[in-house]
Amino acid sequence: MMGSCVAPVLIGLILLQIHEISECHKIEVTPDSGTVIFFSKKPAEGLDCSVCKDEGPSQTCNSNLELTEARPTIVTFNCSQPGNIFTVQINQKIECSTSGCSIIAVHPHSTRFLEFKRTFNWDLKVQSGKMFQLDFPAPGMRQIKLSESCPDKHTYTIITYQRAGPLSVGTFCRNGTISRIQVLYRGRVSLEVPKDTELNPSDFKVSQGSDTTALVVVDVKLPRGLSSFDFFTPNYDTGFYSEDKIKWNFAVEPMHNFTVLFPQYTPPECQKNKVLVDYTLGDKTSFTKAPTEIQPANKQGDFSLTLTNCEAKRAANVPGLSLNVNVEVTRGGTPVLCTADLRNEEGLSLQIENKNPESFCEMSLNSVVQEKIVVPAGTKADLSFLDCPVQDLQLTATKTIDCPSVSSRDVGTIPLSLAIPTLDPSLHVPLQQFTWLLRVLDQGTVDLTSPAGNLLQSLPVKDCNEKVSLLISETDGSNIGYFCSLAEGTIQKIQIKGNVSITVTPKTIKDLSQEKGPFLKVATSPEITENVIYTVSPLILGTMNLATPNWPKGMNPSSSVTWIVNVPQEHKAELQFIDVSKLTCESGHTEVTIGPLDSQGQTQSWREDQSFINTVVQQQQSFYLNMSNCEPKSDHFAVLSKITLQKETKKFLGIILAVVGVLLLLLIIALIVVCVIRKRKNKPTANRSSIYMPRGKPFLPGNATFPKSRADNESHVYASIDDPTMYGHLLDKNQPAEVDNGSWSNGHQVDAYRPFTGPADSIPPATDSSAEYPLDGRGGDREAFQSFLNPPNTFNLPRPRSPLVSQGSIGFEDRRMVHNELHTFKSVGDINPIRLSTDESKLKLEMESDSDSGPEPEYEEAM
Numbered sequence: 001m002m003g004s005c006v007a008p009v010l011i012g013l014i015l016l017q018i019h020e021i022s023e024c025h026k027i028e029v030t031p032d033s034g035t036v037i038f039f040s041k042k043p044a045e046g047l048d049c050s051v052c053k054d055e056g057p058s059q060t061c062n063s064n065l066e067l068t069e070a071r072p073t074i075v076t077f078n079c080s081q082p083g084n085i086f087t088v089q090i091n092q093k094i095e096c097s098t099s100g101c102s103i104i105a106v107h108p109h110s111t112r113f114l115e116f117k118r119t120f121n122w123d124l125k126v127q128s129g130k131m132f133q134l135d136f137p138a139p140g141m142r143q144i145k146l147s148e149s150c151p152d153k154h155t156y157t158i159i160t161y162q163r164a165g166p167l168s169v170g171t172f173c174r175n176g177t178i179s180r181i182q183v184l185y186r187g188r189v190s191l192e193v194p195k196d197t198e199l200n201p202s203d204f205k206v207s208q209g210s211d212t213t214a215l216v217v218v219d220v221k222l223p224r225g226l227s228s229f230d231f232f233t234p235n236y237d238t239g240f241y242s243e244d245k246i247k248w249n250f251a252v253e254p255m256h257n258f259t260v261l262f263p264q265y266t267p268p269e270c271q272k273n274k275v276l277v278d279y280t281l282g283d284k285t286s287f288t289k290a291p292t293e294i295q296p297a298n299k300q301g302d303f304s305l306t307l308t309n310c311e312a313k314r315a316a317n318v319p320g321l322s323l324n325v326n327v328e329v330t331r332g333g334t335p336v337l338c339t340a341d342l343r344n345e346e347g348l349s350l351q352i353e354n355k356n357p358e359s360f361c362e363m364s365l366n367s368v369v370q371e372k373i374v375v376p377a378g379t380k381a382d383l384s385f386l387d388c389p390v391q392d393l394q395l396t397a398t399k400t401i402d403c404p405s406v407s408s409r410d411v412g413t414i415p416l417s418l419a420i421p422t423l424d425p426s427l428h429v430p431l432q433q434f435t436w437l438l439r440v441l442d443q444g445t446v447d448l449t450s451p452a453g454n455l456l457q458s459l460p461v462k463d464c465n466e467k468v469s470l471l472i473s474e475t476d477g478s479n480i481g482y483f484c485s486l487a488e489g490t491i492q493k494i495q496i497k498g499n500v501s502i503t504v505t506p507k508t509i510k511d512l513s514q515e516k517g518p519f520l521k522v523a524t525s526p527e528i529t530e531n532v533i534y535t536v537s538p539l540i541l542g543t544m545n546l547a548t549p550n551w552p553k554g555m556n557p558s559s560s561v562t563w564i565v566n567v568p569q570e571h572k573a574e575l576q577f578i579d580v581s582k583l584t585c586e587s588g589h590t591e592v593t594i595g596p597l598d599s600q601g602q603t604q605s606w607r608e609d610q611s612f613i614n615t616v617v618q619q620q621q622s623f624y625l626n627m628s629n630c631e632p633k634s635d636h637f638a639v640l641s642k643i644t645l646q647k648e649t650k651k652f653l654g655i656i657l658a659v660v661g662v663l664l665l666l667l668i669i670a671l672i673v674v675c676v677i678r679k680r681k682n683k684p685t686a687n688r689s690s691i692y693m694p695r696g697k698p699f700l701p702g703n704a705t706f707p708k709s710r711a712d713n714e715s716h717v718y719a720s721i722d723d724p725t726m727y728g729h730l731l732d733k734n735q736p737a738e739v740d741n742g743s744w745s746n747g748h749q750v751d752a753y754r755p756f757t758g759p760a761d762s763i764p765p766a767t768d769s770s771a772e773y774p775l776d777g778r779g780g781d782r783e784a785f786q787s788f789l790n791p792p793n794t795f796n797l798p799r800p801r802s803p804l805v806s807q808g809s810i811g812f813e814d815r816r817m818v819h820n821e822l823h824t825f826k827s828v829g830d831i832n833p834i835r836l837s838t839d840e841s842k843l844k845l846e847m848e849s850d851s852d853s854g855p856e857p858e859y860e861e862a863m
């Protein structure tokens with residue numbers, strides 16, 4: 001059992017060993033089973049050299065040697081270079097039946113007998129009445145004349161054994177159009193490789209083919225494009241005599257026309273019948289021609305050509321039939337010609353690509369066939385399109401504009417309008433993309449504005465819905481975003497440092513040249529520090545979204561973006577971070593900074609390693625929002641934020657009403673006082689002539705209190721509330737306290753919950769603007785930051801941030817007044833009175849139990 005397993009392995013591995021013995025050449029040969037190895041002397045060569053089998057007394061020497069047994073055999077040559085004198089044949093027999101062949105994939109061994117000329121012979125035999133079939137892997141085989149040779153020196157020959165003797169079907173090289181050859185009944189396939197040539201064979205397949213219809217059937221796949229191929233009849237040099245058929249089946253690519261020519265024809269001497277050429281075309285029409293007639297030309301589709309010999313006279317000086325069949329393939333269609341003249345459109349270049357690899361499109365530029373046509377700027381080109389369906393072609397145009405230098409005097413002059421120029425009307429290809437490359441030279445900035453109205457960034461939350469999409473990118477290839485001009489746009493200006501590319505592609509239309517623009521206006525300005533600056537003015541009664549460049553993908557490493565947000569008078573902006581990606585930095589930090597534009601007043605900033613709260617920042621005046629990225633280690637930095645503009649409700653009316661209210665109150669008090677004085681003249685009176693309200697904390701001289709009303713009940717008035725207090729039950733209680741500290745840029749530790757102990761008045765405490773910065777790091781921790789990405793509703797709702805008392809009540813109006821007063825203290829103090837709605841009384845209970853009422857330095861400062 002063991003032996004039978006090991007033996008084939010050995011046969012496979014140790015096939016050849018060469019030992020040099022002085023003057024002699026000794027090799028050990030183990031033939032594969034079923035293989036015969038035959039050494040034979042070349043004719044008239046080295047008569048004094050012999051090949052010997054075995055060693056010692058049993059050695060036999062001869063001029064040739066046949067090895068049939070699959071066992072190691074010592075073969076000795078008594079000359080040093082037997083390869084010059086001997087050749088090796090390696091013969092295998094392959095028998096096929098309906099159930100298959102003894103060998104299916106024919107693969108000659110590549111390392112054997114390199115110093116000999118080798119001939120591999122496969123003797124094939126199938127059932128009678130059948131043909132043996134050889135399938136050649138792509139790229140197939142090419143037939144050559146005997147006088148020709150193959151470039152890779154691998155020559156294949158096919159022979160069929162006829163009653164009259166062997167007949168050469170043909171000689172072939174690798175790499176051609178023949179995919180299959182079928183030959184009648186019995187034959188031999190040979191592969192000849194000269195000595196010292198590495199074997200690199202095609203592993204063809206053998207099978208039992210169809211019933212006999214001809215002596216030889218050759219299947220040919222004609223390739224695309226212009227080409228011409230030759231095929232030869234058996235025994236082409238001497239001709240063949242038997243009354244047999246040779247059939248070629250040609251597969252012709254669509255959109256191609258074929259033409260058959262017979263460049264060489266030697267007729268036999270027919271004793272019976274005639275030589276005929278039968279054609280069957282793809283549409284099943286068939287016709288017969290004599291070889292001397294004109295053969296089919298400029299036809300389309302697959303076809304077969306069957307050559308039938310007559311019964312020819314066999315005699316020494318009478319040639320047999322030999323025919324060279326030439327098939328020429330050309331493109332069937334007529335090309336469409338046009339011209340692209342870009343000499344008058346500065347910086348404009350065109351590219352045309354065929355997007356359908358299956359199509360038969362053939363494009364040429366100035367009569368040279370090209371895969372992709374590029375017409376460089378400033379040139380004129382003749383284009384030709386053959387069988388190119390317009391929908392397969394993609395025309396893209398690029399216009400390079402050198403923006404005026406920032407230092408040159410034409411800066412700030414009429415901005416350029418980006419509109420698509422009219423292309424040559426003979427160019428019928430629809431324009432699929434137009435790109436402007438705006439180049440700035442001396443480190444300038446490109447300013448983009450809308451030609452009408454403002455720009456809008458197209459985001460999933462608010463899409464542009466335009467016929468075209470407009471992509472603005474930095475020229476390092478990173479996108480900033482998609483934009484459109486829209487009446488309700490909010491972006492007044494986009495400033496981009498360095499070179500910019502702007503790409504227009506159709507969205508709902510087919511051809512961009514229907515939509516010429518102008519799409520944008522371009523100007524240049526001096527260099528900015530950020531990579532991108534947006535100047536935005538949010539819509540009154542609407543929201544706008546701010547997305548970092550390349551959102552939702554990350555910003556470029558170490559890049560920055562700033563939004564300059566113009567808040568109109570009597571409005572406040574509510575800024576909410578609705579989607580912040582989480583990342584870790586390799587070096588540096590991401591930073592989000594908010595600050596007033598007038599550079600007076602407080603800025604707030606957060607880094608990626610600090611908490612980022614999911615609430616709302618309110619700004620009563622124009623401000624900037626600045627975001628800069630670090631060198632990320634993992635993940636990326638992308639922020640989507642939202643600005644909502646709200647009217648500072650009825651401010652003037654409020655003031656008037658407040659004044660009237662106070663006057664009325666004073667009047668009533670005065671009346672009461674007068675009445676009381678009149679009624680009780682002798683009673684002593686408390687001196688309560690003034691009410692001072694420093695920064696919203698009511699202060700009444702003396703010990704007296706005002707009567708309380710429900711709305712003013714101090715049980716829902718808080719001097720300040722910080723987020724952990726309010727949302728502490730939602731947050732991770734185990735979070736170390738340090739995480740919560742110092743996230744404000746000014747590092748203030750403020751806003752600890754402090755139950756309101758002072759006397760209540762009829763004026764609800766004002767909301768200091770700084771108290772409305774809910775991004776305050778103390779309120780969050782890592783968990784809060786994570787939940788920011790997908791904020792739960794409970795996280796958004798409880799925070800009061802808009803006028804808390806029903807509008808129009810005296811209390812509300814007064815709040816505004818107090819607020820105005822507070823505003824002047826804003827940069828100093830951080831007292832943050834917030835009045836909770838009754839809904840939050842539940843929360844209040846929890847907060848009261850957590851009464852960590854620290855000192856109020858900021859309050860004292862404010863005093």
Ligand SMILES: *[C@@H]1O[C@H](CO)[C@@H](O)[C@H](O)[C@H]1NC(C)=O
Nearest residue numbers: 047048049050061062078079
């Ligand atoms: C090799 O052997 C043959 C027969 O044994 C002999 O005739 C021939 O001379 C030898 N050649 C050399 C080179 O020894």
Ligand SMILES: *[C@@H]1O[C@H](CO)[C@@H](O)[C@H](O)[C@H]1NC(C)=O
Nearest residue numbers: 138139142151152174175176
């Ligand atoms: C096959 O032939 C074609 C043209 O005859 C040639 O361009 C190509 O390089 C050849 N390929 C190989 C693998 O020899």
Ligand SMILES: *[C@@H]1O[C@H](CO)[C@@H](O)[C@H](O)[C@H]1NC(C)=O
Nearest residue numbers: 257298299300331332333334
């Ligand atoms: C290709 O063949 C078709 C059909 O036979 C014919 O109409 C067309 O003119 C031919 N094309 C050329 C270039 O001859």
Ligand SMILES: *[C@@H]1O[C@H](CO)[C@@H](O)[C@H](O)[C@H]1NC(C)=O
Nearest residue numbers: 439440441443444497498499
């Ligand atoms: C813009 O592109 C031009 C040409 O490619 C280059 O010379 C120039 O340095 C680029 N400008 C910037 C700011 O990168």
Ligand SMILES: *[C@@H]1O[C@H](CO)[C@@H](O)[C@H](O)[C@H]1NC(C)=O
Nearest residue numbers: 529530560562624626627628
């Ligand atoms: C925004 O941040 C960048 C990078 O830190 C800085 O260069 C730039 O001056 C900042 N802009 C504003 C308006 O703060």
